[in-house]
Amino acid sequence: MEDSDIIALYKSGQAERAFTFIVRKYSERLYWHIRQLVADHDDADDILQETFIKVWNALPAFREDSKLYTWLYRIATNESLTFLKRRKLRATFTLRDPDMDMASFIESDPLFDGDELQLSLQKAIATLPPKQKSVFVMRYFHEIKYEDISEIMGISVGALKASYHHAFNKVQEYLKKEGY
Amino acid sequence: MSKSYMNEQYDITDDPHLKSNPFKAPEGYLESLEERILSLAGIVQGEAAEEVVTPSGSRRRFGILKPALLLACTFGVIFGMGYGVLRLTGTLGKSPNGEDSHYAKMVEKGLIKTKFINWIEEDLEYDDFYEEDQDFDEEEVVSWLATQYSSMELAQLYYDEK
Numbered sequence: 001m002e003d004s005d006i007i008a009l010y011k012s013g014q015a016e017r018a019f020t021f022i023v024r025k026y027s028e029r030l031y032w033h034i035r036q037l038v039a040d041h042d043d044a045d046d047i048l049q050e051t052f053i054k055v056w057n058a059l060p061a062f063r064e065d066s067k068l069y070t071w072l073y074r075i076a077t078n079e080s081l082t083f084l085k086r087r088k089l090r091a092t093f094t095l096r097d098p099d100m101d102m103a104s105f106i107e108s109d110p111l112f113d114g115d116e117l118q119l120s121l122q123k124a125i126a127t128l129p130p131k132q133k134s135v136f137v138m139r140y141f142h143e144i145k146y147e148d149i150s151e152i153m154g155i156s157v158g159a160l161k162a163s164y165h166h167a168f169n170k171v172q173e174y175l176k177k178e179g180y
Numbered sequence: 181m182s183k184s185y186m187n188e189q190y191d192i193t194d195d196p197h198l199k200s201n202p203f204k205a206p207e208g209y210l211e212s213l214e215e216r217i218l219s220l221a222g223i224v225q226g227e228a229a230e231e232v233v234t235p236s237g238s239r240r241r242f243g244i245l246k247p248a249l250l251l252a253c254t255f256g257v258i259f260g261m262g263y264g265v266l267r268l269t270g271t272l273g274k275s276p277n278g279e280d281s282h283y284a285k286m287v288e289k290g291l292i293k294t295k296f297i298n299w300i301e302e303d304l305e306y307d308d309f310y311e312e313d314q315d316f317d318e319e320e321v322v323s324w325l326a327t328q329y330s331s332m333e334l335a336q337l338y339y340d341e342k
Contacts, residue, residue: 016223023217028210035203045209049220056221114202121198140192141199171192 001025003068010059019056026069027052030076036137037080037130038087039106039122047083051076070151073144077134077152084130102126117180124174128167135160136167 001021010018030051035044054075062071091101103123106112114122125133134153138144146157153160192198325334 016221019221020214020218020223023214027213027217031205031210031213032201032203035205036201039203041203041206041209048213049217052217053220111204111206112202113204117195118198118200118202121192122202141201168192175192 007064007068015059019059022055023052026072030072033073033142034076034080036141037134038083039102041111043083047079051079066151070148073152081130081134120175120178120180124171127174128170132163132167135163139164
């Protein structure tokens with residue numbers, strides 16, 4: 001079902017049915033987006049639930065000046081960024097390095113199924129600041145257009161391109177240090 | 181890609197394998213994801229996705245009244261079961277120790293009359309005991325006493341009464 005059909009369904013008064021189609025179409029995609037940002041499955045699951053509760057509550061206020069999918073990604077990304085900020089704050093108070101924490105978590109995570117190179121890439125991504133990480137994940141893994149990322153993040157296309165370029169170089173540099 | 185035979189700098193854009201998702205979800209998680217999210221929003225899956233027509237007014241009213249009706253039915257069943265048990269054991273209307281209550285005895289003897297009993301008794305024949313305005317025929321009393329007691333016994337009774 002197209003996003004426009006879902007919106008039309010919602011406008012016709014069938015809110016629950018429209019929401020069901022949103023969940024059916026986007027829950028898995030948003031899960032993987034969140035999971036690549038926070039790495040841990042349980043955290044990703046919590047954030048995904050929060051995201052859809054917010055979507056359900058904010059659906060009456062949804063205006064068609066943005067696309068449905070960019071609106072959903074924006075809520076999911078904002079929830080993930082808020083979580084990452086809190087995690088960083090917690091790590092600071094406990095005098096731990098949050099990047100190292102995340103890297104070692106991925107290394108020992110039984111739900112990580114990648115090879116050595118993929119592990120190194122994930123470790124490199126873990127070193128990026130949260131917003132840069134979001135841009136990199138959306139562009140590199142999901143291949144979302146800059147215009148859409150701009151809508152999701154609320155940043156100009158020019159600034160986004162610069163941010164991605166910066167993140168890309170950092171990742172390349174990290175992999176070089178790892179011997180690749 | 182191995183580290184050993186890398187001479188030039190590795191470019192992550194050249195490797196499609198690197199773009200594949202290295203994470204796994206727990207078994208069955210993605211299959212139940214939709215249902216769990218919908219239940220969070222209080223939506224029953226299937227009903228919302230399959231039904232095109234919104235519920236009619238009477239159906240909506242029934243939906244609202246359903247819990248109250250279920251509660252009333254439950255009370256009805258409990259009352260019915262309790263009544264049935266009392267009927268079967270024969271304890272209905274009796275005191276816990278199995279005897280008629282003092283109140284019931286008083287009513288039975290006519291010492292206490294309820295409005296309901298009075299109303300019932302209007303159509304019933306009164307026993308002599310309950311008649312208050314009964315007239316005695318003096319001659320009949322005298323002749324009955326004469327057949328039952330001797331004149332000496334009657335004199336004695338009269339004396340004792342005095």
